[in-house]
Amino acid sequence: MVDNYLSAGTPGEDDGSPSPYGTGPKNQAADDNRRSDYDNDRWRDRGPVLDPSPSLPNAPRTYERGPVPQQPYVPKPPYLPTAPPPPGQQPYYEAAREEQNPFRPQQPPAQGRPSPFGPGASNTTPQRPAAPSPFAPQNNGQSSNGPGSNGPGSNGTSSNGLPPQQPPRPPQRLQPPAPRPQDNPERRHEPGPGPEPIWGQSSAPRPPQPWENRNPGQPYDNRAQEPVQGAGQTEDAFSTRWPLDRPDTPDQTQPNEPRRPEPHDPARAYGTGRSQEAARAAHPQDTHQNGAPAQNTRSPYDGPQQTDAHPQNGLTARDARPTDDPRRTYDEAQQADAHPQNGLVARDAQPADDPRRTYDRPQQADATHRQNGVPPRDTDPADDPRRTYDGSRPADAAHEQNGLPARDAHPADGSRRMYDGPQQADSSRPQNGLTGREASPADEPRRADEPRRADDGSGARAQNVQQSRDPRPAENTRRGYGDVQPGAGYGQNGLQKHDEDLAEDTQPQEIRLRGEVTPRESGRGSGDNGYLTDPSAEYEINAPVSDAVASSGTQPQANTSGEQQATASTGPSTSAGPAGSAASAGSAGSAASGGSGGSAGSGGSAGLVAAGGAVGARRRAGVQQDAPSQVSAEQVTSHRAGRRAYQAATDGPPADNSVPAAPTDAEVSPYGGPAKPATGNSKRPRRYRVHHLRDFKSRGEKWAMLTAYDQYTAEIFDQAGIPVLLVGDSAANNVYGYSSTLPVTVDELIPLARAVANAAEHALVVADLPFGSYQASPEQAFHTAVRFMKEAGVHAVKLEGGRTVVPMVEKLTQSGIPVMAHIGFTPQSEHSIGGYRVQGRGDQAAGLIDDAVALAAAGAFSVVLEMVPGDVAGEITKRVPIPTIGIGAGRDTDAQVLVWQDMAGLRAGTMPRFVKQYADLRGILTNAATTYAAEVANGAFPGDEHTF
Numbered sequence: 027m028v029d030n031y032l033s034a035g036t037p038g039e040d041d042g043s044p045s046p047y048g049t050g051p052k053n054q055a056a057d058d059n060r061r062s063d064y065d066n067d068r069w070r071d072r073g074p075v076l077d078p079s080p081s082l083p084n085a086p087r088t089y090e091r092g093p094v095p096q097q098p099y100v101p102k103p104p105y106l107p108t109a110p111p112p113p114g115q116q117p118y119y120e121a122a123r124e125e126q127n128p129f130r131p132q133q134p135p136a137q138g139r140p141s142p143f144g145p146g147a148s149n150t151t152p153q154r155p156a157a158p159s160p161f162a163p164q165n166n167g168q169s170s171n172g173p174g175s176n177g178p179g180s181n182g183t184s185s186n187g188l189p190p191q192q193p194p195r196p197p198q199r200l201q202p203p204a205p206r207p208q209d210n211p212e213r214r215h216e217p218g219p220g221p222e223p224i225w226g227q228s229s230a231p232r233p234p235q236p237w238e239n240r241n242p243g244q245p246y247d248n249r250a251q252e253p254v255q256g257a258g259q260t261e262d263a264f265s266t267r268w269p270l271d272r273p274d275t276p277d278q279t280q281p282n283e284p285r286r287p288e289p290h291d292p293a294r295a296y297g298t299g300r301s302q303e304a305a306r307a308a309h310p311q312d313t314h315q316n317g318a319p320a321q322n323t324r325s326p327y328d329g330p331q332q333t334d335a336h337p338q339n340g341l342t343a344r345d346a347r348p349t350d351d352p353r354r355t356y357d358e359a360q361q362a363d364a365h366p367q368n369g370l371v372a373r374d375a376q377p378a379d380d381p382r383r384t385y386d387r388p389q390q391a392d393a394t395h396r397q398n399g400v401p402p403r404d405t406d407p408a409d410d411p412r413r414t415y416d417g418s419r420p421a422d423a424a425h426e427q428n429g430l431p432a433r434d435a436h437p438a439d440g441s442r443r444m445y446d447g448p449q450q451a452d453s454s455r456p457q458n459g460l461t462g463r464e465a466s467p468a469d470e471p472r473r474a475d476e477p478r479r480a481d482d483g484s485g486a487r488a489q490n491v492q493q494s495r496d497p498r499p500a501e502n503t504r505r506g507y508g509d510v511q512p513g514a515g516y517g518q519n520g521l522q523k524h525d526e527d528l529a530e531d532t533q534p535q536e537i538r539l540r541g542e543v544t545p546r547e548s549g550r551g552s553g554d555n556g557y558l559t560d561p562s563a564e565y566e567i568n569a570p571v572s573d574a575v576a577s578s579g580t581q582p583q584a585n586t587s588g589e590q591q592a593t594a595s596t597g598p599s600t601s602a603g604p605a606g607s608a609a610s611a612g613s614a615g616s617a618a619s620g621g622s623g624g625s626a627g628s629g630g631s632a633g634l635v636a637a638g639g640a641v642g643a644r645r646r647a648g649v650q651q652d653a654p655s656q657v658s659a660e661q662v663t664s665h666r667a668g669r670r671a672y673q674a675a676t677d678g679p680p681a682d683n684s685v686p687a688a689p690t691d692a693e694v695s696p697y698g699g700p701a702k703p704a705t706g707n708s709k710r711p712r713r714y715r716v717h718h719l720r721d722f723k724s725r726g727e728k729w730a731m732l733t734a735y736d737q738y739t740a741e742i743f744d745q746a747g748i749p750v751l752l753v754g755d756s757a758a759n760n761v762y763g764y765s766s767t768l769p770v771t772v773d774e775l776i777p778l779a780r781a782v783a784n785a786a787e788h789a790l791v792v793a794d795l796p797f798g799s800y801q802a803s804p805e806q807a808f809h810t811a812v813r814f815m816k817e818a819g820v821h822a823v824k825l826e827g828g829r830t831v832v833p834m835v836e837k838l839t840q841s842g843i844p845v846m847a848h849i850g851f852t853p854q855s856e857h858s859i860g861g862y863r864v865q866g867r868g869d870q871a872a873g874l875i876d877d878a879v880a881l882a883a884a885g886a887f888s889v890v891l892e893m894v895p896g897d898v899a900g901e902i903t904k905r906v907p908i909p910t911i912g913i914g915a916g917r918d919t920d921a922q923v924l925v926w927q928d929m930a931g932l933r934a935g936t937m938p939r940f941v942k943q944y945a946d947l948r949g950i951l952t953n954a955a956t957t958y959a960a961e962v963a964n965g966a967f968p969g970d971e972h973t974f
């Protein structure tokens with residue numbers, strides 16, 4: 027079947043084709059133990075009984091699944107930027123409901139349109155051309171091309187005759203980068219490469235844009251450009267008559283628009299593939315940041331290297347095993363060995379390593395290999411051309427650092443990754459300080475048994491040390507992470523503005539406190555889960571928390587946990603803010619030696635840890651000891667303990683209106699030198715809050731959101747400086763293996779959200795409300811959101827929908843629950859939308875803008891724009907005072923979001939177009955598991971040092 031985009035079913039369901047998520051099995055939601063959030067009859071009619079929730083046994087769940095009270099809802103937006111609808115006028119959301127009629131006309135698919143569901147679908151169209159990829163097979167004659175190759179094609183640079191993974195993209199994408207739009211306003215007028223007319227480029231009059239068709243007092247009528255054909259739709263249903271349609275709407279957002287001086291040019295064609303192609307062609311830096319693809323560089327992941335990396339190549343675990351003190355504790359090893367820039371061991375800085383480290387601690391490099399991102403420990407770091415942190419093998423090293431596969435090596439797993447090759451190589455540089463491929467002394471594949479090269483020794487390493495502290499690629503003209511100095515970002519740009527934030531952040535984290543008093547943490551058993559027996563009082567379970575806060579003032583009430591006792595031991599990370607997250611990950615976080623660990627984005631609190639207490643406190647606190655590698659000193663103790671310690675150390679107003687450098691802000695050399703004092707007021711908030719995001723927008727600082735579904739990823743991303751973590755309902759297909767987001771339930775998401783909220787020290791944690799858990803009514807939305815707030819400890823919720831969900835947004839925001847909106851392609855509405863389609867093209871743009879404005883007016887603190895034409899996303903970003911977060915919405919949104927498994931290359935399958943992969947975790951794990959199995963088989967593991 028070819029997806030006709032009008033089908034109510036997913037292609038995966040219709041024709042057995044694979045899910046676009048890359049998950050193999052179809053929806054497995056039939057598990058008897060799984061409960062629906064909304065319409066499971068087993069629960070609906072029970073009345074106010076205790077609901078044996080798997081996430082919190084015996085908690086009353088009547089508010090989740092019971093009959094939803096359908097009370098008349100009176101919208102009362104808490105901080106409306108506009109007047110309510112005139113009396114007698116149909117509420118805007120009533121009209122919106124019709125506008126979002128799932129049966130509204132759909133544009134037929136263009137012939138030859140590639141299926142979003144990948145090559146497995148019954149789709150005869152070829153894959154979309156992709157940029158030349160560094161992972162495309164190269165001419166080493168040794169790489170294996172797995173079954174997942176995307177087939178024939180040549181990127182024009184591959185010289186090995188093996189098919190690249192993707193057909194070529196237009197060659198002009200490899201041109202040097204063009205200026206950013208703000209640097210070159212003319213770009214918006216650049217013609218596309220094809221015959222498709224681009225509005226504004228010809229002398230012919232361009233069609234009016236939807237939002238231009240609005241006269242004062244005369245609402246724009248979508249009917250003019252979007253004929254209604256759907257059943258049950260009236261003309262009025264498509265008339266979005268509501269106050270924000272007034273032309274003065276933009277003025278309301280004017281104070282929030284400092285960075286977009288250029289007026290929106292509606293002449294730019296919307297959302298056509300042509301215009302997108304043109305934009306890409308005009309901005310090759312999008313796919314290749316420095317315009318110099320390292321097309322011929324070899325990767326450490328090619329065939330011989332993979333072979334070499336394994337025990338059978340002679341580099342056995344025992345060969346490589348150091349002979350130093352096997353008694354080192356894990357935490358010590360972390361501190362000493364972590365090379366936070368890239369996850370590699372600073373071998374030269376740590377000749378004595380812990381032989382007991384498992385791969386969970388990648389520093390145990392004995393049997394670990396380049397493909398695992400871990401250097402062999404029997405090699406001399408000074409002359410190993412494979413080193414990824416010596417700047418000697420830029421493109422390859424970049425891949426190596428990120429675990430990205432070689433261009434000439436096809437992923438062994440057969441996945442069809444849509445790598446954007448040169449971009450990936452180059453984009454690694456801001457994080458790892460690598461220079462460029464011109465600095466590479468060796469492009470040929472390196473074998474483990476070949477002589478070490480001496481031309482990238484200490485000099486190159488020293489160079490890299492310096493470079494690693496400047497994450498900015500000189501040629502990177504794009505605004506964003508790469509432009510930010512270590513220690514910049516939030517700290518430098520926002521400190522004065524956020525003096526109040528510091529004060530606030532020294533206050534108890536009430537949301538966290540609630541989270542702390544979960545039944546699990548309070549030691550209450552399932553029979554005493556904190557819920558009152560009176561369902562009407564079910565939200566009063568915070569009494570212990572309130573008591574704690576009240577009795578402790580600005581300090582949380584001490585309890586008997588060792589975690590609390592550890593409060594003086596360390597402090598939180600104080601690395602740069604979101605704009606500097608990559609910077610901090612690449613340099614400021616290079617705290618590997620000096621006895622202190624330093625993970626990406628965190629300075630090492632060496633002194634504090636060395637002073638003792640942290641590790642012990644960690645143990646006393648019962649905090650997990652076998653934390654992941656690269657754990658910074660602050661992580662050695664518990665998050666909360668560190669936070670309290672820092673709070674204790676920094677309580678009180680900051681002196682002379684500036685934020686003091688935190689004790690953990692020192693930059694520590696990975697090469698053993700003394701800690702370098704922090705150069706700036708690098709500081710990020712104790713907790714990112716919605717007002718920080720607003721401030722980012724007002725300052726024009728872009729930021730990144732990632733999904734997270736578990737403790738370690740949350741911890742890592744948090745430490746990397748990601749200010750907002752989303753526990754997406756995409757866990758459905760990225761955790762639970764469903765083929766869409768529809769099956770996942772509140773009960774399935776809450777444990778994940780709780781893990782993330784527990785682990786995220788600084789990030790604002792947002793949880794998706796899953797399908798069916800909020801659409802019924804504002805009250806249902808409220809009850810579901812409360813569950814996430816109480817049981818998971820998240821700080822905000824996200825829900826999908828435009829004006830139809832405005833009442834829900836209002837209810838939540840009025841209840842003190844921050845709401846992130848989500849419009850454009852809303853996966854929960856996949857079946858009504860008719861597939862994975864770009865939304866807001868052409869005439870749909872006006873409706874999408876209306877949605878965004880209405881959601882902002884309803885109190886949403888931000889809005890996700892998914893698969894929205896770049897122009898429309900840019901226009902929305904101008905129109906609304908709240909941050910826009912794009913995924914497949916171009917570069918003009920205030921922020922970006924990606925599903926982390928996509929971003930890090932963990933999942934297989936064809937990636938959506940908007941995905942850029944920054945690592946090859948799948949390859950890393952594949953190699954790790956393969957090596958582990960091989961060592962078990964050949965007896966290399968476990969060794970004496972692993973034996974008691």
Ligand SMILES: Nc1nc(=O)c2c([nH]1)NC[C@@H]1CN(c3ccc(C(=O)N[C@@H](CCC(=O)O)C(=O)O)cc3)CN21
Nearest residue numbers: 046047142143756760853862863864925928938939940
């Ligand atoms: N791993 C993962 N990544 C995601 O981005 C994601 C999820 N899961 N699950 C929830 C939603 C669903 N999303 C998706 C999933 C697939 C496409 C997709 O296949 N897009 C194609 C076709 C687009 C079109 O036809 O216009 C693409 O090439 O982008 C898009 C968004 C985004 N979200």
Ligand SMILES: CC(C)C(=O)C(=O)O
Nearest residue numbers: 733754755756794890
């Ligand atoms: C893709 C993002 C925005 C999301 O909603 C999710 O991960 O569930």
Ligand SMILES: [Mg+2]
Nearest residue numbers: 754755756794
């Ligand atoms: Mg979602």
